[in-house]
Amino acid sequence: MKKEFVINIILVIIITFLGIKLYHEWLSLPSESKLNSPHLPVLKQKVKKRLLPAPKKFGTNYDVIIEKNLFSPERKGEIETKDRRVTSSSELKKKLELVGTFLRGNYRVAIIKLKDNKKGLVDIKTYKEGDLIEKYKIKKIIDGEILLISRSGSVKLKIVRKSIPPSKPPVKYVRKPKPSPIARKERIEIKGTRKTKRAPYPQRRVKRKRIDIEKQRRILEERLRHLPPEKAEAIRKRFERRFLMLEKPKNR
Numbered sequence: 001m002k003k004e005f006v007i008n009i010i011l012v013i014i015i016t017f018l019g020i021k022l023y024h025e026w027l028s029l030p031s032e033s034k035l036n037s038p039h040l041p042v043l044k045q046k047v048k049k050r051l052l053p054a055p056k057k058f059g060t061n062y063d064v065i066i067e068k069n070l071f072s073p074e075r076k077g078e079i080e081t082k083d084r085r086v087t088s089s090s091e092l093k094k095k096l097e098l099v100g101t102f103l104r105g106n107y108r109v110a111i112i113k114l115k116d117n118k119k120g121l122v123d124i125k126t127y128k129e130g131d132l133i134e135k136y137k138i139k140k141i142i143d144g145e146i147l148l149i150s151r152s153g154s155v156k157l158k159i160v161r162k163s164i165p166p167s168k169p170p171v172k173y174v175r176k177p178k179p180s181p182i183a184r185k186e187r188i189e190i191k192g193t194r195k196t197k198r199a200p201y202p203q204r205r206v207k208r209k210r211i212d213i214e215k216q217r218r219i220l221e222e223r224l225r226h227l228p229p230e231k232a233e234a235i236r237k238r239f240e241r242r243f244l245m246l247e248k249p250k251n252r
Helices: 002-028 032-036 061-068 089-095 181-185 213-224 229-251
Strands: 096-104 107-116 121-128 136-142 145-149 154-158 188-191 194-197
Touching (some): 089 096, 096 154, 121 136, 213 229
Antiparallel strands (some): 096 107, 107 121, 136 145, 188 194
């Protein structure tokens, strides 16, 4: 049985191998459609050559220096650009208001209020010498005054002190003196047309508890047993003084 089984497996392997080989040979054979089809002529067309335009050169940061020749010895001053617009002094005074100046460390600082009339916004900021505001440079800050400069000229801004109406004098409040304890006792209260006299306040007697000195001495001696003799003697002397002070009224 085992021999027959092995022979069958070998035969199956041989058959599959031959089948695969025949299939590959059949695929490699030329088909009838390829043999019968006529060969079509290939048209040859002339390809026109098109010249592309030259690529545009994108400017770099150095092109501006080369065009304007920034490092030329014959160059004088700066070239004004179209975007730079300096506001006039009248417009600047409408936009800016100097609120105050103060000293911060070694330099002066100005508090300036910026007004936007179109939007109705107000912004208050602090500036120091050398800062820019509305295309103007703060050159100098003095007490209550600042100097702004630009290419068109210079502008001075001063603190506008608004007139404050005089305030009313403060009303002096006279405080009545409190009545003495004797006057309180003899105070008369008026209710309608009837006069009543208030009785004096009764004095409370404080009851003092009697202290049993002998009992306190016994308690003290019991507690001093657990302490060292030197410390116990110091505490005993201190309490003896107190006991003597409590006994004095009795002797009198």
